[in-house]
Amino acid sequence: MSELTKMTLSAARDALHKGEISAVEITKAHLAAIEDAKELNSYIMVTDDQALEMAAKADDMIKGGNAKGMTGIPIGIKDLYCTKGVHSQTASHILDGFKPEYESTVTANLWADGAVMLGKTNMDEFAMGSSNENSYYGPVKNPWRAVGSDKDTVPGGSSGGSAAAVAADISIATTGTDTGGSIRQPASFTGLVGLKPTYGRCSRWGMIAFASSLDQAGPLTKTVRDAAIMIESMAGFDPKDSTSINIPVPNYEAALSGDIRGLKVGVPKEYRVDGMPAEIEKLWQQGINWLKDAGADVVDISLPHTKYALPTYYIVAPAECSSNLARYDGVKYGLRVNGNSLDDMYKKTRAEGFGDEVRRRILIGTYVLSAGYYDAYYLKAQKVRTLIAGDFKAAYEKCDVILTPTAPSAAFNLGEKVSDPISMYLNDVFTVPASLAGLPGISVPAGLSAEGLPLGLQLIGQAFGEEQLLRVAEVLESAASFKEKPAKWWGEKA
């Protein structure tokens, strides 16, 4: 495959700005690579013609001296983002044929900066899942396989298609969304950088909602620098989203000084969970050492309510989803299965339109909001959520940033956990607390498991502390110096 697909976003940007490569060229290289990697199933829809048009415009922007960080960069967009006139179905059957008349704010920001859309990436239906096995369009295969194995592994989820696409070099970067770990965990499983910014940093307008109080847009990239460039384009206040925060977007790339001397890195003891593989424990310690070596001070901290985070998340998120997904009723758009009454039509449409995991969460959410159960579940969960946010607040009195593993394991095999939702939910144990607190988190590839699969470390920052978070992440990244790539087993043999 072409060297053009191996480029990082920042390298491609520099080459585009200097006129060494053209946007059309690099876009074509990626479209060819996508064609070659069909069996990964990471794209639901490839927008070739549109990509080439956008690339040509990007070249004009560069020639006109109006190049921005994302100009001419070919990227994949998670199917959860509404893209005007293009397949936007959150990988669900229920939105069959839905092509929005509008463009999400985040993608509109990217296009305004000249980014190029390659297509829509696969995902767990409605962003519910941790393995990308819950897609109506079939599971995504992780480009990574255990050494010596020909078994498919999962790319993580829900942004599994986005992660696999970048890991397989069929997109320079992709957008993901993170509700409880849906960017960070796939990044960890595929050897990428995945950033979930502070809740309110990116507009949710035009993102198909899963759990409104948790959903955030973010990038999946090859490097921390790439993440800094991309998030700067995606982020910003949007008056159309009442939960968007009106503070200026800084130049994140400029924050990557490499200097973290004197910075206090918190290590929460509660994240040493039972049954965590020794290699993850070891990697975590390695991460601590790397940051120490870079001049940071490491402090032990306590986040005492951590163990309640997962159950809290699995009340709050389903509750919101049960309401958010009520609009998919067969009346206005998407799938309709006719019935002999309105109720019958609802039942048939929703039974056929939603997959098992989505139905499971709608049922849980409906239950926890029901009269008689609301106080015991939803209200209690909200109170615990406040306590969890309080834990972080207290911790940040003692430290500047928190270091944890991203996920309790490396990528597991396809099909391994589909019948065990609880074990699947446990994937999010380290990512969910920051989501509940609305804090930014980033996963940085830090090493390989004994089986040769990538492992990530997570840094959790303070609200709107993305600059500091990215600065530490870059230091961690360069210390880890993770250069491995998956051995290509798909498509034409290289």
Add this chain to the structure above:
Amino acid sequence: MTKLYQGATGDWEAVIGLEIHAQVISESKLFSGASTAFGADPNTQVSFVCAAMPGMLPVINEECVRQAVRTGLAMGCKINLRSIFDRKNYFYADLPQGYQISQFKDPIVGEGHVRIDLEDGSTKDIGVERLHLEQDAGKSMHDQHPTMTYVDLNRSGVALMEIVSKPDMRTPEEAGAYFRKIRSLVRYAGTCDGNMDQGSMRADVNVSVRRPGEPLGTRTETKNVNSIRYVMMVVESEIRRQIDVLEDGGKIDQETRLFDVATGTTRTMRSKEEAHDYRYFPDPDLLPLEFSQEFVDELAKDMPELADAKKDRFVAALHISPYNAGVLVAEKESADYFEALLAATVTKSGKPLSELGTLVANWVIGDLFGALKKLGVGITKSPVSIDHASELLCLQIDGTISGRIAKEVFENMLESGKSPEAIVEEKGLKQVSDTGEIEAMIDEILAANADKVAEYRGGKDKLYGFFVGQVMKQTGGKANPQVVNQLLRPKLDG
């Protein structure tokens, strides 16, 4: 004195509460920019938000917030500086989101009370429990197709104020007076047009009965009653029905009922068992609604004068009788017409307000209202302009025509639409005030009726009217009665 209802087994007391839904006057909907104008073609005033398209988010319309606060102020209620929007979840074809955004636990307006005027001249204070903002649903049309229902989303998302009374009413008359009072308040405050035939105002009527002094009975709720008369009919029929059921040894079911206009009675719509579990929870797409006391004070400062204050002012400053003042302020348009006419008459005649109040009020209530009633039109459709009306009154004030002639001119104005001056000129109706002319006439009459003069002087005082009548007869009613009196009395009393 509480009114009691006689049943076969003794006395009963009724307890009545009203939930009034009042459509907010605003250019656009509660959470979207779509227009709220009435009468547009179906589905022409629908934004992506009102149609609940995927990824769309609500943004509060500040004008609707101001309108709710104004209404709260008009009712003398506590304004809550922090309120919460909740989702009320239920499925229906004309509810595109699958939930209605409403306010459940923390409404924008809290407790207050309004004073109602009863027919016997007494007043009563009725408590207001709360006012909250909520979205209206769309409209289902079942009569357009043999098997399908059509949905019009023009109303979807329009802002409603739900005004909940305390169960302080005891009779149909009180319920009617309360509904009338709330309608008057919102119309004066300019927050709802009160057009019941367009659905701008409707009430859910809660009725229960009990033995005097006993705890509250089980209540029924009759939905969507859209006129003051119907509210009174619902109350009357529910009281009678419930007493009959209870006296027959039955019990009242807590249920939702519908009013049948044709029979004037109510029937079951759904029982308690069929009642929805709305699964209210705070809408995660919206932040708590917060504003400052200064914001409220600013609105309070600009509040228009309300009916009660206007009535008091009419009595105190214009010396209008309390009864007449009440009649004038009952409808905002009548009060507006009266005040405009008074102002125009003051300007034209040069006389002070306090002298003209009674004259103008009497003319509006007696002459104008009578004529409008005969024509079957409201005051806004009055065929007599303020300009012509004030001209007519000035002709009377400056003595150009008498009160009796004025009535004649007014009749003519209604028919011809001509100005009163033109009519007076054309028909030669100018009052004769020339003392010489009248004196000569009096002398003639006295001479021709010497016998009657003698009788009068002999003590038959009542004959005075006869002489006045003769003068009027000779002048065709145009003689200035004051001048006639001034001249006639001394001559007779001689």
